[in-house]
Amino acid sequence: DTDRIGTLLSWNVMEGIWYGSYLFGAAAVMLFLRPGLALYVLMLVPLTGTAAMFFQRKLTRLERSIRESNARITGNFNEGIAGAMTVKTLGIEESMDEEFLKETGEMRRQAVMNGHVKGMFLSLTSFSGFAALSLVLWQGGMLTEQGLMELGTLSVFMSYALGIMEPVRWVVKVISDVITVRVNIERLASLQETEPDVKDTPEVIEKYGDSFRPKxxxxxxxxxxxxxxxxxxxxxxxxxxxxxxxxxxxxxxxxxxxxxxxxxxxxxxxxxxxxxxxxxxxxxxxxxxxxxxxxxxxxxxxxxxxxxxxxxxxxxxxxxxxxxxxxxxxxxxxxxxxxxxxxxxxxxxxxxxxxxxxxxxxxxxxxxxxxxxxxxxxxxxxxxxxxxxxxxxxxxxxxxxxxxxxxxxxxxxxxxxxxxxxxxxxxxxxxxxxxxxxxxxxxxxxxxxxxxxxxxxxxxxxxxxxxxxxxxxx
The missing domain is CATH 3.40.50.300 (P-loop containing nucleotide triphosphate hydrolases)
Incomplete structure (x- = not known):
């Protein structure tokens, strides 16, 4: 859990600063060049947010099931190794193997379903992005043909519009990763928030110290x-x-x-x-x-x-x-x-x-x-x-x-x-x-x-x- 959370934070913070700066800069330039066309591109934001809200609950539920299955498999795997002699003396290798295959098969089924749902989410947002670009190109071409917009302006606008797709794809990927890591964060937070049944009072700690800083x-x-x-x-x-x-x-x-x-x-x-x-x-x-x-x-x-x-x-x-x-x-x-x-x-x-x-x-x-x-x-x-x-x-x-x-x-x-x-x-x-x-x-x-x-x-x-x-x- 901590490894997943650490990986998400360490790799994405700097990228987020770069992509965020580029996204806001490109949006400002496009709004300056042609506000009407810029709105076609910027409508990706609410579309992506709506899609994320729609898929979040299902992805979270699947990720939680996968984590629980993984925990059971790890436990069974450790028990199988620790109790190898008992398994052999009882002659239950086949039964243990069937139980292990059943658990791993269930996790595989959940992982495949999770991949399908995540693929639908990424495909939908990618399709929306390219549809917005096609609409911009169509509308911009018509404006250029009618002499209402210069070809150079359209070229610059399309360059920014295409450039903005990479940050949008990154945002979608991060949203997907955050949904995945949310389950890990829940498990870690639950562990950190667990209060011990036996603990010293603040007055006792003040006088005698605690386990790490004893007086x-x-x-x-x-x-x-x-x-x-x-x-x-x-x-x-x-x-x-x-x-x-x-x-x-x-x-x-x-x-x-x-x-x-x-x-x-x-x-x-x-x-x-x-x-x-x-x-x-x-x-x-x-x-x-x-x-x-x-x-x-x-x-x-x-x-x-x-x-x-x-x-x-x-x-x-x-x-x-x-x-x-x-x-x-x-x-x-x-x-x-x-x-x-x-x-x-x-x-x-x-x-x-x-x-x-x-x-x-x-x-x-x-x-x-x-x-x-x-x-x-x-x-x-x-x-x-x-x-x-x-x-x-x-x-x-x-x-x-x-x-x-x-x-x-x-x-x-x-x-x-x-x-x-x-x-x-x-x-x-x-x-x-x-x-x-x-x-x-x-x-x-x-x-x-x-x-x-x-x-x-x-x-x-x-x-x-x-x-x-x-x-x-x-």
Whole structure:
């Protein structure tokens, strides 16, 4: 979209100045030489405007459909490449090919129709221009024959009339291009006008700065006290409350585990605590102060987040870990890696910490990427840790190493652990059990087992599955 808009502006501004000057100059000379004949040529302006108004709506509608089709095709194309292995294992190449051909065929049909309509528009305006020239030549010839106009004057007039056709054709072409680019402008404007769901107030920006111009001198040190006070939350596009009048006090250094089945809503609390979303009602306090009274960057700079599907950037392992703290030394990077057993990944690679991870880290397994991501978070030395199912793709041996590292590294830090495997969160200070987006139980591991409620059921089932799997392996 931006490329189309840029091309239209960069190529047409200077041409517009030249053609516009010539058009007005030639029109002035023709009106001076023979006003009556000049009107025959100048009637092209309202004709072109009328034609543009007539074709604009249809061309805009077709261009919008083409852009939407192109977006779908691009998305399907990317999905096809990313999911090539899945497509092959499912044996659905023919089905995917038919779907792709259907989408491209529809876009081709729309593009051909758009070309026909645009061709009609250009042909109509060109025909009108040459018809006006023919009328001028006919009327001018009659005036010359009757001695009312000199042949030299007619020759000069026709030269200007012919010369004016090139600017007119350019104007018609630009109108056509503007109609085409209008859809791109709409898409770009819609993106630029989209307001984020979470944003700092002008007063907060004035004191703490924004993401691009932070005023770090005004940032307070984060201890890690988190408190939910009468919090009600509903997603911006949702119709039901996920939390209602929820209260929770998390002192600094507390480890909070959030468990539940897939899709239960485990990430909602973490998203609220990290201010990826804000409460619909109520308040969340960080160190006793409403976190909306401080900048987002202040909070996010003090959070270490390890995702379930971690993302690595193209470059070396060392560069990816250094994103946790850009001024870190090589020794600090290696220490962070050793703390979470990420050095075991490095040892397997030919170039060690200088080994390239590939695009998105595609040269490493998911478990290896999680270890590198965890080392990056450790290097940042945040006050708040969030581990989103961070050990779900790590083998049992590596998991034990990382559990030992977690127990050591999370001391003195507020931490949120989200996991399916309940064996990984038995030592959490408090466990929140989530079901259908609601917190139905809370307490320590031992307390919840004694209650013999939903957590007890989850833990028992998972323990039996793990025991059966261990028995089969042995």
């Amino acid at each position: 770090k001198a005004a940032w307070e040190k984060v201890r890690g006290d988190v408190r939910f006070e009468d919090v009600t939350f509903r997603y911006p596009d949702g119709s039901e409350n996920i939390l209602e009048h929820f209260n929770l006090k998390i002192p600094a250094g507390t480890t909070v585990a959030i468990v539940g089945e897939t899709g239960a809503g485990k990430s909602t609390l973490v998203n609220l605590a990290c201010r990826f979303f804000e409460p619909t009602a109520g308040t969340i306090l960080i160190d006793g102060k409403d976190y909306r009274e401080r900048s987002q960057l202040w909070l996010h700079s003090n959070i270490g987040y390890v995702l379930q599907n971690p993302h690595l950037f193209s470059g070396s392992i060392k560069e990816n870990i250094r994103y946790g703290r850009l001024d870190a030394t090589d020794e600090q990077i290696e220490a962070a890696a050793k703390a979470v057993s990420a050095d075991t990944v490095v040892e397997k690679l030919e170039n060690g910490y200088d080994s390239d991870v590939g695009e998105g880290g595609d040269r490493l397994s998911t478990g290896e990427k999680q270890l590198i991501s965890f080392a990056r978070a450790v290097l940042a030395d945040p006050a708040i840790f969030v581990l989103d199912e961070a050990t779900s793709s790590i083998d049992t041996q590596t998991e034990q190493l990382i559990q030992n590292a977690i127990a050591h590294l999370l001391k003195g830090r507020t931490s949120f652990l989200i996991a399916h495997r309940l064996s990984t969160i038995r030592h959490a200070d408090i466990i929140l059990v989530v079901k259908d987006g609601k917190i139905i139980e809370s307490g320590s591991h031992e307390d919840l087992l004694r209650k013999k409620g939903y957590y007890f059921s989850l833990y028992t089932k998972q323990f039996e599955k793990e025991a059966s799997a261990q028995l089969l392996r042995s």
